[in-house]
Amino acid sequence: MTHDQTQAVLAAADRLVAAFARHDSPAYFAAFAPAATFVFHNLDRPLLSRAEYEAEWALWEERDGFRVLACRSSDRHVQMLGDVAIFTHRVETELEFAGEPTTTKERETIVFERTPAGEWRAVHEHLSPLR
Numbered sequence: 001m002t003h004d005q006t007q008a009v010l011a012a013a014d015r016l017v018a019a020f021a022r023h024d025s026p027a028y029f030a031a032f033a034p035a036a037t038f039v040f041h042n043l044d045r046p047l048l049s050r051a052e053y054e055a056e057w058a059l060w061e062e063r064d065g066f067r068v069l070a071c072r073s074s075d076r077h078v079q080m081l082g083d084v085a086i087f088t089h090r091v092e093t094e095l096e097f098a099g100e101p102t103t104t105k106e107r108e109t110i111v112f113e114r115t116p117a118g119e120w121r122a123v124h125e126h127l128s129p130l131r
Contacts (some may be wrong), residue, residue, distance in 0.1 A: 029057075
């Protein structure tokens with residue numbers, strides 16, 4: 001693992017988290033490959049594509065008044081496996097549902113792959129409650 005590779009993955013993760021933190025859904029979803037998959041502890045099923053997650057996000061916004069207010073990443077680690085990188089961190093998120101603020105503390109794994117252009121794009125996300 002080279003320092004440059006690790007820094008490139010951390011930069012990709014930073015862009016993804018920053019877009020999420022400002023509720024910038026176009027920039028957030030652009031960080032994921034179309035075939036990316038998602039496993040969230042608050043859903044009863046995996047989401048098997050970026051499009052499925054985008055539809056769920058839109059439903060949360062419309063039905064639940066969902067809005068991300070802030071997001072902080074800590075305890076970050078990158079494991080490099082050739083053209084795949086596994087990023088893990090703790091994430092504290094301030095959210096709003098129907099005008100009511102709430103804070104979640106979770107552990108998240110994001111798997112990135114290096115594209116032929118050399119960019120790092122997320123292909124899987126797994127979110128678990130932090131106990």
